[in-house]
Amino acid sequence: MIYFDNSATTKPHPDIIDTFVKVNEQYYANPASIHAAGMEANGLLDRARSQVAQIFNTDEKSVIFTAGGTESNNFAIFGVSKANTHIGKHIITSEIEHASTLEAVKSLEKEGFEIDYLHVDEAGVISLEELKQKIRKDTVxxxxxxxxxxxxxxQPIEEAAKIIHANSRAIFHVDAVQSFGKLPIIFNGDHGPDIxxxxxxxxxxxxxxxxxxFRRKMNIVPLILGGGQEFGLRSGTVAVPQAVAFAKAARIAIENLPSTQSKYKKWKCDLMKFLTSFGEYIHLLSTDSGANHILSFSVKDLKGEILINALQELGIIVSTSSACSSKQMKTSHVVTALNINPKFKNGVIRLSFGAFNTDEEINQFKESFKKVMKDLKGVN
Ligand SMILES: Cc1ncc(COP(=O)(O)O)c(C=O)c1O
Structure with missing residues (x-):
């Protein structure tokens, strides 16, 4: 099987699985316990936290381990907006955020917050001008x-940060779930997000x-209450093996960043050129200026599921635009926001690369795709 759905999820690295198993076997004590085994587990947790803090250029107390992107985004949005209503109750986000952001802000809207959505251009990029117009003194x-x-x-994060920080007291959160390990994300000072x-x-x-x-001190309401773990912000016995495995994966991702970037760039350029050769049959949703690990395109008048199944029969796994929207069988909010020709709306396919993909797999994709286009569209 050739797996090109790494933006939905990745195969765990064998070294990460080893670490996870080893920590489970040897350091299973509760890190909050005061006996020697607990202190040993806590030592590992501290080390993992300090590695993550170093990567993000912040202090250890500003790193909270969670159960993933959805929880982290919910925590940022609920925990920080609700704790800072003295600034105001106005929130700005974009219309193409992940559901874990959009659903969270919608929920706050029901509690009296006002939400403004930034539009995107046909490349999926926000307008800094619109951000400037929408930012207010009461934007929290x-x-x-x-x-x-x-x-x-x-998205132009550094420029957005400057505008936000120069014009308001708002806290700036960046969902880096899809960029970490693929792009440098060490934004600092005025040029940086706060979360x-x-x-x-x-x-x-x-x-x-x-x-x-967190990149600076701020008021935060905890999302999960209980025994006061994670500096009182996220109660519950900390999953030390998960935290240690995460820190290791983050270190590997940063160490490999230069080679990852050039590999993905080569593949994306190659495939964009290949797909363009099908002329009017293909519409590319991803652009040259986008991230190199995601290539999204659409085949004219063809349902995405049909294309996915045809490629699957040839041993290639791709997805429709996102794992979340594909199960709901509806055009995703991102594709809708891009305002593309209706003939291409239902055929959106996403290839997303990961650490285990190879040059050979890219070539096999090209061969298989040619066959599928011939079988389904009669294109040679
Ligand atoms: C941009 C973005 N944010 C948040 C998430 C949610 O992450 P998780 O699956 O870890 O909850 C995803 C997952 O697809 C994502 O792509």
């Missing part, structure tokens, strides 16, 4: 994703792991 929270999970559009969220299973760690990282 801005949430903009770094890389879009369906088409790979990269970054990352998920483990998108970087070859395990499902059910992630972090929320």
């Amino acid at each position: 929270f801005v949430s903009i994703m770094h890389v879009n999970n369906e088409i790979g559009a990269i 970054i969220t990352v998920s483990g299973h998108k970087i070859h760690a395990l499902k059910g792991s992630g972090v929320i990282v």
Whole structure:
């Protein structure tokens, strides 16, 4: 099987699985216990936290381990907006955020917050001009994703941060679930977001792991109450094996970033050229300026599911625009926002690369795709 659905989830790295198993076997004590075994587990947890803090250029107390991207995004949005209503109740986000952001802000709207959505252009990029117009003195929270999970559009985070910080007291959150390990995300000072969220299973760690990282002190309401773990912000016995595995995956992702970037760039350029050769039959939703690990395109007058099944029969796994929207069998909010020709709306396919893909697999995709186009569309 050739797996090109790494933006939905990745195969865990064998070294990460080894680490996870080893920590479970040897360091299973509760890290909050005061006996020697608990302290040993806590030592490992501290080390993992400090590695993550170093990667994000922040201090250890600003790193909270969570169960993934959805929880981290919910925590950022609920925990910080609700704790800072003295600034105001106005929130800005974009119309192409992940559901874990959109559903969270919709829920806050029911509680009296006012939500403004930034539009995107045909490349899926927000307008800084619109951000400037929408930001207000009572804007408390801005949430903009770094890389879009369906088409790979990269948002101008540093420029957005400058505008937000120069014009308001709002806290700026960046969902970096799709960018961490694929793009540098060390934004600093005025050029940086205040909160970054990352998920483990998108970087070859395990499902059910992630972090929320704070880049400055702020008021936060805990999302989960209980025994006061994670500095009182996320109660519950900490999953030490998950945290250690996440920190290791994050380190590997950063170490490999230069080679990952050039590999994915080569593949995306190659496939964009290949797909363009089908002329009017193909519409590319991803652009040259987007992230290199996501390639989204559509075949004219063809349902995405049909294409997915045809490729699957040839041993190639791709997805429709996102795993979440594909089960609901409806055009995703991202594709809708891009306003593409209706003939291409139902045939959107996403290829997303991961650490285990190879040049050979890219070539096999090309061969298989040619066959599918011939069989389904009669195109030679
Ligand atoms: C941009 C983005 N944010 C958040 C999430 C949610 O992450 P998780 O699956 O870890 O809850 C995803 C998952 O697809 C994503 O792509």
